[in-house]
Amino acid sequence: MAKLPILMYHNVSANTAESKGLTISVEKLEQQLQYLVSKGYTSIFFSDMESNKIVPPKKPIIITFDDVYENQLNYAYPLLQKYKLxxxxxxxxxxxxxxxDWNDGQEKIMSVEQLKSLDSNVIELGLHSFRHRPYDSMSSEAVDTDFQECQDFIQKHKLxxxxxxxxPYGKFPREKSKKSSFFNQLSAHRIAFGLRIGNRINLLPLHTKYELNRLDIKGDMSLSSFKLKVKFGKLLF
Ligand SMILES: [Zn+2]
Incomplete structure (x- = not known):
């Protein structure tokens, strides 16, 4: 069965000593991207999958970055361009x-102009909620309001x-009836794909669209662990 690994990154730093947790160094990120290219992975967009614009490549992979930190513009974007990913x-x-501000408010988030400057052949933008609150602790009314605020922002700024x-945090309601009503809300808001964490590899064709798994790529992960994780998902050692 065909596999679809989805990688999840957050901060990117020029300082190798800072490569831990949710921050990866440019150096490590480049090694990982080089590895993917050398192994023949083809990066795709979610929007490619949805519209069936492309025949799925032999080794598809999706690379994701959360939170649109300015450091992603400075350090990840040039690498993606360099490796044509x-x-x-x-x-x-x-x-x-x-x-x-949902963290400690130390990291700069890209501006509207910076988001608009990204080449749409390299980067597709997606939603990460409006206020970065975990959906599993929100009422359905609050979820609807959050979606509306996202749409208002997108329209206002023509993004x-x-x-x-x-x-946010990979969290969504887990209890059966709450989960199904949350997923119904996502459908009502025309969401095509919803991403959790899960640290598993997705199988194609997808059997779910709202519980896609992402692989959490930590800054202190070795290149050999990265290779295993991309291949097998959750590491048991
Ligand atoms: Zn986030």
Missing amino acids: KASFFVPFAYVGGYD DVKNILAY
């Missing part, structure tokens, strides 16, 4: 042009955002 960037709209959604 595509990536999906997920935007928490309330913080665009500001800081990551090209695809109907794909990365759940």
